[in-house]
Amino acid sequence: MSGDLLEKARAGDKRSTARLLTIVENDEPGAAAVLRALYPATGHAEIVGITGPPGGGKSTLVNRLAGAYRERAGKVAIVAVDPSSPFSGGAILGDRIRMRERFLDEGIFIRSMATRGHAGGLARASARVVNVLDALGTDVVLVETVGVGQEEVDVARVADTVCLVTVPGLGDDIQAIKAGVLEIADVLVVNKADRPGADETARDLAQMLSLAKDKPWKPPIVRTSAQTGEGVADLVGAIAKHRAWSRESGEYRERRQGAARAEVEELLREALLRKLEGRVGDGRLNAAVARVAERAIDPYAAVEELLGE
Ligand SMILES: Nc1nc2c(ncn2[C@@H]2O[C@H](COP(=O)(O)OP(=O)(O)O)[C@@H](O)[C@H]2O)c(=O)[nH]1
Numbered sequence: 001m002s003g004d005l006l007e008k009a010r011a012g013d014k015r016s017t018a019r020l021l022t023i024v025e026n027d028e029p030g031a032a033a034v035l036r037a038l039y040p041a042t043g044h045a046e047i048v049g050i051t052g053p054p055g056g057g058k059s060t061l062v063n064r065l066a067g068a069y070r071e072r073a074g075k076v077a078i079v080a081v082d083p084s085s086p087f088s089g090g091a092i093l094g095d096r097i098r099m100r101e102r103f104l105d106e107g108i109f110i111r112s113m114a115t116r117g118h119a120g121g122l123a124r125a126s127a128r129v130v131n132v133l134d135a136l137g138t139d140v141v142l143v144e145t146v147g148v149g150q151e152e153v154d155v156a157r158v159a160d161t162v163c164l165v166t167v168p169g170l171g172d173d174i175q176a177i178k179a180g181v182l183e184i185a186d187v188l189v190v191n192k193a194d195r196p197g198a199d200e201t202a203r204d205l206a207q208m209l210s211l212a213k214d215k216p217w218k219p220p221i222v223r224t225s226a227q228t229g230e231g232v233a234d235l236v237g238a239i240a241k242h243r244a245w246s247r248e249s250g251e252y253r254e255r256r257q258g259a260a261r262a263e264v265e266e267l268l269r270e271a272l273l274r275k276l277e278g279r280v281g282d283g284r285l286n287a288a289v290a291r292v293a294e295r296a297i298d299p300y301a302a303v304e305e306l307l308g309e
């Protein structure tokens with residue numbers, strides 16, 4: 001079944017691509033086979049993460065970026081991971097209308113990811129989805145995520161270049177951003193620069209950056225108005241510059257190695273656990289758990305006992 005799907009997806013059929021993505025996103029039976037078949041073809045896409053607080057204009061900006069990249073790339077994909085936009089909500093409706101023009105473009109593929117219930121977590125599910133899009137010949141994958149918690153920060157890590165989108169007048173909220181995602185931001189964007197206060201925000205950001213001196217890459221600060229499109233070309237330029245630096249400095253390879261390590265270690269952990277569970281057996285495991293619950297033995301002793309045959 002997936003062989004046929006694979007072939008159709010490779011030929012550019014969007015429905016088959018969507019189905020393949022669902023299989024790997026939810027880790028359905030056959031997901032491993034799909035990823036194995038596609039893995040050799042991965043590693044060519046440029047992956048750009050767009051993160052930041054809700055309402056900052058990320059979706060609007062991603063839509064603009066998709067258009068800009070599409071002018072010179074054959075295939076562009078958008079992966080939207082946004083827990084703040086429920087499917088019935090106004091925001092996503094607005095997104096849909098804005099994105100309709102993109103949908104009509106055969107070269108742009110849009111994927112909305114569920115934010116809950118992924119085997120192995122959201123970041124790993126996103127990585128699988130991005131890998132499939134990459135292998136299917138996507139030149140640029142734009143990943144939109146709300147930069148609020150650790151999990152979203154982890155999602156942003158699949159990107160080669162992470163853009164943090166802020167807006168004028170965030171005030172103290174900027175401090176909150178700083179704690180979370182500023183460390184992983186490669187490009188800082190002050191969006192809604194058509195509004196008053198963009199200069200102050202850019203200054204605040206510059207000041208925060210000056211505190212982290214020792215970093216080899218100094219994130220540029222770019223002002224955009226996603227609504228009018230102003231500054232979007234500058235943003236594309238800043239992303240390209242980071243990409244070039246990343247390639248040259250070895251950062252790119254380091255990040256990809258970090259991602260590969262995380263993936264292999266996670267799978268290894270799962271496999272080892274399954275293997276051990278098989279060896280220990282449900283009966284012995286349940287008996288040990290019961291004794292721990294009764295305080296007859298402590299959890300450490302239970303593990304030692306189970307592993308010690
Ligand atoms: N004034 C202004 N509004 C914008 C700009 N970019 C986006 N918006 C508006 O901000 C709201 C939130 O945008 P959206 O892209 O959904 O933000 P997201 O939650 O970060 O994805 C929408 O009403 C947009 O029309 C901008 O550059 N200037």
Ligand SMILES: [Mg+2]
Nearest residue numbers: 058059082085
């Ligand atoms: Mg959005």
